[in-house]
Amino acid sequence: MPRTFSLRSHILLLVLGTVVPALVVAAFLVRRVVDDNRQAVESRLIDSARAASTIVDAELVGTVRALQGLAESDRLAEGDLAGFYAQAKRLSATQPTWAAVSLASADGRQLLNTSRAFGADVPAVVDQASFEAATRSRQPAIGNLRRGQITQQPGFLVRVPVVRSGGVVYVVSAWITSYTFAPVLASQPAIQDEWVRGVIDESGTIVSRSRDAERFIGQKAPAAALDRIERVPEDVYRDRALDGELVYSAYTRAPYSGWIVGVAVPAQVIDRGFQRSMAALIAVGLLLLGAGAGGTYVISRRISREIAVSTREAEAIAGGQHPSHPAARVTEVRRLLDALARSAALLDTRQKERDEEVRRADRARDAAEAADRAKDEFLAMLGHELRNPLAPALTALHVMQQRGMVEFTRERDVVERQIRHMARLVDDLLDVSRLRRGAIELRREQVDLADVVSRAVEMTAPLVAEKRHQLDVAVAPGLAVDGDPDRLAQVFANLLSNAAKYTGPNGRIAVRARREGAHVVCECTDNGIGIAPELLPRIFDLFVQGQRGLDRRYGGLGLGLAVARTLAELHGGELRATSPGAGLGSTFTVRLPASMEAHAAIQKAEGGYPRIQSTGPVLVVDDNIDALNMVVEALTLAGVETLAASSPAEALAVAARIPPTTALLDIGLPGMNGLDLGRALRSLPGGGSLRLIALTGYGQDEDLAASIAAGFDAFFVKPVEVSALLAAIDGMARQT
Numbered sequence: 001m002p003r004t005f006s007l008r009s010h011i012l013l014l015v016l017g018t019v020v021p022a023l024v025v026a027a028f029l030v031r032r033v034v035d036d037n038r039q040a041v042e043s044r045l046i047d048s049a050r051a052a053s054t055i056v057d058a059e060l061v062g063t064v065r066a067l068q069g070l071a072e073s074d075r076l077a078e079g080d081l082a083g084f085y086a087q088a089k090r091l092s093a094t095q096p097t098w099a100a101v102s103l104a105s106a107d108g109r110q111l112l113n114t115s116r117a118f119g120a121d122v123p124a125v126v127d128q129a130s131f132e133a134a135t136r137s138r139q140p141a142i143g144n145l146r147r148g149q150i151t152q153q154p155g156f157l158v159r160v161p162v163v164r165s166g167g168v169v170y171v172v173s174a175w176i177t178s179y180t181f182a183p184v185l186a187s188q189p190a191i192q193d194e195w196v197r198g199v200i201d202e203s204g205t206i207v208s209r210s211r212d213a214e215r216f217i218g219q220k221a222p223a224a225a226l227d228r229i230e231r232v233p234e235d236v237y238r239d240r241a242l243d244g245e246l247v248y249s250a251y252t253r254a255p256y257s258g259w260i261v262g263v264a265v266p267a268q269v270i271d272r273g274f275q276r277s278m279a280a281l282i283a284v285g286l287l288l289l290g291a292g293a294g295g296t297y298v299i300s301r302r303i304s305r306e307i308a309v310s311t312r313e314a315e316a317i318a319g320g321q322h323p324s325h326p327a328a329r330v331t332e333v334r335r336l337l338d339a340l341a342r343s344a345a346l347l348d349t350r351q352k353e354r355d356e357e358v359r360r361a362d363r364a365r366d367a368a369e370a371a372d373r374a375k376d377e378f379l380a381m382l383g384h385e386l387r388n389p390l391a392p393a394l395t396a397l398h399v400m401q402q403r404g405m406v407e408f409t410r411e412r413d414v415v416e417r418q419i420r421h422m423a424r425l426v427d428d429l430l431d432v433s434r435l436r437r438g439a440i441e442l443r444r445e446q447v448d449l450a451d452v453v454s455r456a457v458e459m460t461a462p463l464v465a466e467k468r469h470q471l472d473v474a475v476a477p478g479l480a481v482d483g484d485p486d487r488l489a490q491v492f493a494n495l496l497s498n499a500a501k502y503t504g505p506n507g508r509i510a511v512r513a514r515r516e517g518a519h520v521v522c523e524c525t526d527n528g529i530g531i532a533p534e535l536l537p538r539i540f541d542l543f544v545q546g547q548r549g550l551d552r553r554y555g556g557l558g559l560g561l562a563v564a565r566t567l568a569e570l571h572g573g574e575l576r577a578t579s580p581g582a583g584l585g586s587t588f589t590v591r592l593p594a595s596m597e598a599h600a601a602i603q604k605a606e607g608g609y610p611r612i613q614s615t616g617p618v619l620v621v622d623d624n625i626d627a628l629n630m631v632v633e634a635l636t637l638a639g640v641e642t643l644a645a646s647s648p649a650e651a652l653a654v655a656a657r658i659p660p661t662t663a664l665l666d667i668g669l670p671g672m673n674g675l676d677l678g679r680a681l682r683s684l685p686g687g688g689s690l691r692l693i694a695l696t697g698y699g700q701d702e703d704l705a706a707s708i709a710a711g712f713d714a715f716f717v718k719p720v721e722v723s724a725l726l727a728a729i730d731g732m733a734r735q736t
Contacts, residue, residue: 011296011303033278041270042236045250045263049234052185052197053254053261059097059184060158060257064140066091067160067172069702070101072709076162076170077679081111085118092174097184099151100175106135106168115150115175123149127157134159135168142257144203145178145218153177154218156207164676178208178217185210195247195269200229200260207259216242221260229253229260238267310336442484442570446595449479449488449513449520456492457511463500464509471496475513479520480595483571488592491567491575494560495524495588502586503528519573520594525587531579539577540565561588568592615733616661619643621651621677622695623669631664631695634722640729648672652680659686662729667696667703675710682711691732693725 070091075084081103088101092114100115104125113122125131130143143157155177162170185197185208196211204226209216220226222242228235234252241247241264248270251262309326316324453475457464464471481488492511499509503526513522531539540561565575573592579585618640622628628644635642643660645651648669655663663681667674678692692712696703707715714728 011299037270041248041265042250045248045265046234046236046252048197048263049250049252049261052199052263053252053259055184056199056259056261057254057256059181060142063095063097063158063174063176064160065702066095067101067140067158067174069705069709071160071162071170071172072675072706074709074711077164082118085112085114088112088172089114095174097176097180098174099148099153099155099177099180102173102175104131104171104173106170111170113150130157130159131171131173134161134171138163138168142259144201145205145207147218148175148177151175151177153179155181156201165680178213181208182210182213184208195263195265196241197261197263200262202258212243442487444482444484446480446482447485447488448477449481449522449592450475450477452485452488453492453511453513453522455485455489456496459489459493460496460500463497467500467503468506469500469503470506470508472508472510475511475522479513479515481520481571481592482595483592487567488571491564491590492522492524494564495590498560498588499524499526499528499586502526515594516591518594520592522590522592523587524590525585527585530582530584531577531586532582536577536579540575615640615729617641617643617658618729619645619651619655619660619663619681621645621648621663621669621674622666623647624666627666631722631725635726635729638722638726640726648677648680651677652684655681655684655687659684660690662691662693662732664693664695664725667694667707675706675712678710678712693728695725 070088073084073087075081075087084103088103092098092101100113102110102113102122104110108125108128108131110122110125112118116122126149127143127146130141134141138161140161141159143159145154145156147154155175157173157175159171159173161168162172181199185199196209198209198216199207200221201207204221206216206219206221219242221229224239228237229251236248236250238246238248241249246267247264248267249262249264251260253260312326453473457471457473496509496511503509508527510525511522512525513520515521561575561577568575568590571592573590576589576591578587578589618635620628620631620635620642621644622631623646625646628646632642632644643654643658645654648671651663651665660681663678665674665678669677672680674694674696681687682690682692692710693714693716694707694712695716696707704715713732716724716728
């Protein structure tokens, strides 16, 4: 028989077995905490340095882009320096870090400076190194820190060459002082205990510093620091700062400017709190170990005695006897004895309560199902009853119109709009009722998705036109699906109506379709109010709507999206909604099984576009051959005399033979961009009155500004409706 030990001995062994490993683990954890603390400090500092370098580069990139936009000014192309001076003056006022804007010729003569009046004498070009780098590479250049001849303040130059006909004719520069640049560093929220931030240019000179700036700006960084930077582009180390204080420092090299951005924290700030925490941890550990060892003996005696009593009581209950309620001084043992006494009595009670809960749950489920059926029946009855008076009312309005009654025309239009709006609400009610009862039968046939979307566009055209939305539809013929054309048109009409309602006036709505494997995918995208993350999971539930104004001018019942998704699922497809968030627009994606039968692409009949008046030859330039051919074919069908070119060289050759009156230019052309090509076309004999239209995939604000500065008359972002292009060409022709 194995040797036995008392409970007291086991508890003592347990304490010893716990304490020894705990001490080993504690020693390991202390070492780990030291390492983790060091790594956390280094990670925090390097993250702060990287964030500061990102802000510095972002500011410099923004300056370069603004100067590049200024360099595209048509004032420079015309030699109008006074007009360019005014443009530069206005742009400089919008840039808080700029102290002045200057323009220099390619041979190094400074022509103007916004810090001086136009025509006033200005000094020669300074910082020849950055000037020569910009003219030699034809790329933007950033100078090193120096003292300005006009402002007499330390600063640096950002230069952008002005390239015309393959050569540099001017250099546009922005003068940024260290003091106007200082808020850039301050724009990043400081991390806890952060002490100082600084920026060093490529020559090793301090450009900006968040602390004691007047004292250190313009000084060279310590040789040891520069040697470290030369060897390691990014690092964290412990050393003394310029003022002699011991600090933790981190630096990184900004990828765009190549400047060094660093942060530093006093070493005592980091070390003091850690040392205090470790001392307190050790003291508490020793105290707890002593208290545990002293109290083990007393506690073990009491526990062993009380456990013996509990064991006897449990054995009595297990034998079917009633508990004897013995006394106990240990609270947990007392509770155990009380629990054992109550367990037998509670067992029968719990069993009865469980049976009653099951019966109540069954009754509640039956009541909920009955209420759901009653709701469906009520919706169906309400929809039918509401449509009865709507039909004759709408018919009466049509009869009045056919009889030529001109009185109360405005009032009749109002009544008709409201009746149609109510009819749509009734249709939604009826569809919801029929869908929930499974009473809708699809009349399937092979249908082209382009025809379905076209019907949906016609159904929602009044709402889209009323809110003056830009609707771009790119659904090519030939995307065949098997489905009910009326119900599919209802799906896309509901999506277009939803996009129009929740997009502010003059918004953009786009419909795109494509083939993905065995499915046809169609996306409806808008730039409206978007969908909040908390609403997105419930957007297809019945009666759920996004945030609306108090007037509810285009209000509904929150049924359209629910109906659309159910109809899509009945066709074996799905409908999903995505949105970056509130105020960022939304996208609804319909995925339907493609038709298994071969279905030839449905071509638009000739004459599908309206013919316009004679506009003269129109030159279309695009390096994408498919896009070029489609635009040429569409313009030709509309009766426009069209010239085509797939490269800038070919375009110039065609224009020299047959001078066009209008040119549609892709901006992203190889060799020579569309902006330069437009200038070259206008410089040809007889090209001064040439009308220019930009047709590009670049749709940012700066792209529009660059095209306006280059003298373009209209700007379109791909893809674009042919009707919009025709309207622009026709409008320009009528103005001449």
